[in-house]
Amino acid sequence: MTIINFPPPPRVDLEDLRAEVRDFLATELADRRPRDRARTWSGFDADFSRKMGERGWIGMTWPKAYGGHERSALERYVVLEEMLAAGAPVAAHWIADRQSGPLLLKVGTEEQRQAILPRIAAGECFFCIGMSEPDSGSDLAAVRTRATPVEGGFRVNGTKLWTTYGHKSHYMILFCRTGGQDERHGGTSQFLVDLNTPGVTVRPIADLSGEHHFNEVVFEDAFLPSSALIGTLGEGWKQVMGELAFERSGPERFLSSFALLVEAVRVLGKDPSDAAQAAIGRLTGHIVTLRRLSRSVAGMLEKGEDPALQASLVKDQGAILEQELPDVIRGLIDVEASQNTENELSATLAHLVLHAPSFSLRGGTREILRGIIARGLGLR
Amino acid sequence: MKWHGLDGGQFQVSETDHILFDTTARLFQSVVTPEILESAGRGVWPQAVWQGVEELGLPLALVPEEQGGFGVDPLEALGVVRIAAQFALPLPLAETMLANRILGAAGLTLPEGALTVAPTQRDDALSLRRDGNGWHLGGTARRVPWGRDAAAVVVVATDAEGAFWVALVPSGAFAVALGDNLAGEPRDDLSFDVRLPAEAVAPAPDGFDAEGVRLAGAALRAIQMAGAMGRLLDMTVDYANERVQFGRPIGKFQAVQQSLAVLAGLAAVSSGAADLAAEALAESLDPLRIAVAKARTAEAATTAAAIAHQVHGAIGFTHEHSLHTVTRRLWSWRDEFGGEALWNRRIGQAVALGGADALWPMIAAA
Numbered sequence: 001m002t003i004i005n006f007p008p009p010p011r012v013d014l015e016d017l018r019a020e021v022r023d024f025l026a027t028e029l030a031d032r033r034p035r036d037r038a039r040t041w042s043g044f045d046a047d048f049s050r051k052m053g054e055r056g057w058i059g060m061t062w063p064k065a066y067g068g069h070e071r072s073a074l075e076r077y078v079v080l081e082e083m084l085a086a087g088a089p090v091a092a093h094w095i096a097d098r099q100s101g102p103l104l105l106k107v108g109t110e111e112q113r114q115a116i117l118p119r120i121a122a123g124e125c126f127f128c129i130g131m132s133e134p135d136s137g138s139d140l141a142a143v144r145t146r147a148t149p150v151e152g153g154f155r156v157n158g159t160k161l162w163t164t165y166g167h168k169s170h171y172m173i174l175f176c177r178t179g180g181q182d183e184r185h186g187g188t189s190q191f192l193v194d195l196n197t198p199g200v201t202v203r204p205i206a207d208l209s210g211e212h213h214f215n216e217v218v219f220e221d222a223f224l225p226s227s228a229l230i231g232t233l234g235e236g237w238k239q240v241m242g243e244l245a246f247e248r249s250g251p252e253r254f255l256s257s258f259a260l261l262v263e264a265v266r267v268l269g270k271d272p273s274d275a276a277q278a279a280i281g282r283l284t285g286h287i288v289t290l291r292r293l294s295r296s297v298a299g300m301l302e303k304g305e306d307p308a309l310q311a312s313l314v315k316d317q318g319a320i321l322e323q324e325l326p327d328v329i330r331g332l333i334d335v336e337a338s339q340n341t342e343n344e345l346s347a348t349l350a351h352l353v354l355h356a357p358s359f360s361l362r363g364g365t366r367e368i369l370r371g372i373i374a375r376g377l378g379l380r
Numbered sequence: 381m382k383w384h385g386l387d388g389g390q391f392q393v394s395e396t397d398h399i400l401f402d403t404t405a406r407l408f409q410s411v412v413t414p415e416i417l418e419s420a421g422r423g424v425w426p427q428a429v430w431q432g433v434e435e436l437g438l439p440l441a442l443v444p445e446e447q448g449g450f451g452v453d454p455l456e457a458l459g460v461v462r463i464a465a466q467f468a469l470p471l472p473l474a475e476t477m478l479a480n481r482i483l484g485a486a487g488l489t490l491p492e493g494a495l496t497v498a499p500t501q502r503d504d505a506l507s508l509r510r511d512g513n514g515w516h517l518g519g520t521a522r523r524v525p526w527g528r529d530a531a532a533v534v535v536v537a538t539d540a541e542g543a544f545w546v547a548l549v550p551s552g553a554f555a556v557a558l559g560d561n562l563a564g565e566p567r568d569d570l571s572f573d574v575r576l577p578a579e580a581v582a583p584a585p586d587g588f589d590a591e592g593v594r595l596a597g598a599a600l601r602a603i604q605m606a607g608a609m610g611r612l613l614d615m616t617v618d619y620a621n622e623r624v625q626f627g628r629p630i631g632k633f634q635a636v637q638q639s640l641a642v643l644a645g646l647a648a649v650s651s652g653a654a655d656l657a658a659e660a661l662a663e664s665l666d667p668l669r670i671a672v673a674k675a676r677t678a679e680a681a682t683t684a685a686a687i688a689h690q691v692h693g694a695i696g697f698t699h700e701h702s703l704h705t706v707t708r709r710l711w712s713w714r715d716e717f718g719g720e721a722l723w724n725r726r727i728g729q730a731v732a733l734g735g736a737d738a739l740w741p742m743i744a745a746a
Binding site for chain 1: 613617620621631632634636637638640641642644645646647648649651652653655656659668669671672673675676679720721723724725726727728729730731732733735736737739740742743744746
């Protein structure tokens with residue numbers, strides 16, 4: 001029997017931590033409107049990130065020597081899910097905490113770790129991801145941005161795309177070519193790029209809702225010192241692959257539409273129709289189940305395992321739920337979505353409708369993810 | 381460890397620490413043959429297979445040691461229920477385990493043989509009335525699993541004051557009208573009009589009123605469906621790797637791969653849901669977790685069966701091929717002890733009553 005294992009998450013009592021986070025959020029987000037909560041981990045707020053850093057909720061699992069707090073993955077999970085469920089604006093530190101910091105911990109130099117990690121943990125250092133390019137999205141191995149060795153370092157030329165909050169980040173982890181173009185997986189490397197570097201230009205790209213969080217980042221003869229290399233020259237691909245399980249399985253992969261569910265429950269009141277009860281109950285049950293799987297993956301990550309297949313399954317099923325939620329709500333309540341209205345349900349629905357297409361594109365496009373799953377099943 | 385499946389496909393088994401799982405899987409593998417499934421589907425009781433189940437002590441696996449069990453961890457016992465469903469075991473193993481758990485908790489004697497529970501239907505109610513030293517049991521319970529074959533039925537009934545009692549009713553003490561589900565598993569209507577001695581009746585234990593029995597039944601079906609979907613994934617991947625068309629295994633086509641990835645996702649969510657159900661059943665029959673588990677697995681089963689049939693093509697639609705022994709069970713089990721509509725409404729009702737701000741805390745506590 002091919003059993004894809006999802007062991008039970010560790011049973012630990014984390015209710016004190018949970019209560020602490022809820023109290024914090026009740027104060028910090030007291031006046032936050034549902035439509036703004038709907039942004040969740042796309043909401044950028046440097047002040048909020050700094051406050052989280054002060055509370056010890058960034059870099060939670062990192063060694064104290066680097067400003068971390070040596071707490072468990074499940075404790076971190078509690079903080080994350082409470083933040084996302086409440087729609088807290090965690091975007092500023094999100095990438096740094098989730099993957100940039102862990103990368104430096106894993107393969108960075110001591111100098112890089114000392115210089116960067118404490119600042120991330122303090123909620124004062126923000127990162128963006130330099131992977132996608134105009135001609136290289138799902139096909140990451142086809143990147144063309146190149147770092148050519150020069151005296152003292154590297155000269156970088158190329159363009160990165162879909163760089164979320166690149167315009168407000170301090171650093172980028174750049175994934176680019178350092179070897180032959182014909183070596184698909186070999187010959188790539190990762191670099192720590194200070195976005196103030198001369199020759200690096202960040203240009204805004206608006207998404208279809210009119211919001212600016214995407215960017216194009218152009219490198220024109222930008223010089224990076226040798227000390228900017230992360231890990232091993234030519235091992236970029238392997239290093240990136242190690243990041244992905246972290247990126248794919250967290251609560252952000254099924255809670256993106258949660259604010260709309262909350263608002264719909266509010267509008268439907270205490271005694272909705274049988275059909276509404278069933279629809280709301282169904283969506284709730286989907287979230288409960290996905291949370292179970294996601295926490296199981298957190299437990300596996302905590303043990304140092306690499307549950308890539310499990311993480312991909314959670315992400316795939318999570319995106320389905322996130323995208324259908326707005327449609328289900330529209331089927332229950334007669335409401336016209338609008339970004340310009342006093343009506344919170346209408347505005348929250350508008351936000352989700354406009355952003356839902358991205359849920360199955362970002363962090364691993366659906367069709368590619370399913371191909372990865374198929375390979376994991378032994379079909380390729 | 382590799383086994384050969386009923387269709388000649390090979391099963392890859394992950395090494396488990398669980399001797400119980402390995403032993404039961406080996407047993408089911410060898411005794412649940414296509415012939416046994418065929419005859420069971422026609423109503424023939426597979427006594428030799430039941431004997432094997434009894435020899436392993438499985439009927440008592442959900443009974444705590446202090447009540448007469450063997451000290452098996454309930455979660456492991458429910459893992460056996462899942463494995464039994466993977467092999468489409470055509471027996472009331474889950475029902476017998478549940479019946480013995482109820483009897484043990486009630487302090488009643490644990491009988492030999494296969495057992496079942498009643499009533500299973502929401503609208504059925506059995507009544508107990510004092511009759512001298514004993515009781516009179518009356519009423520009809522419809523669609524009781526293996527009612528015709530069980531050595532005894534464990535029933536939940538109410539007395540004149542509405543209090544719940546459990547009773548052990550031996551075979552022969554009730555009338556049986558034969559019925560079945562879509563998989564040909566016996567689902568019989570039992571009519572009671574019988575006097576029971578005092579020692580066969582006890583107050584219903586905590587959690588096991590009529591609703592408790594339905595919650596337990598729903599949890600068992602959720603666990604069984606997860607097992608069946610694991611089997612479905614295995615069969616369908618094997619078929620896709622073996623069936624050659626247009627010069628290659630059909631599993632090489634992206635369209636087929638995408639479907640199988642979805643099937644794997646459904647098996648995964650069902651596995652998680654089944655774990656929630658097992659924990660609830662082992663603890664306090666938490667209605668929220670069981671409702672979620674039953675609804676989610678039932679919904680997943682629908683799509684999973686559809687994908688499996690689509691990939692298997694025409695051959696999977698025949699009686700001779702064993703695919704239907706799994707899919708007809710999924711189509712049956714998803715309806716038993718309440719379908720998605722019912723359980724989703726329950727969850728939704730609880731959500732509505734709690735209000736918008738209580739929704740997340742409810743989810744986080746599940």
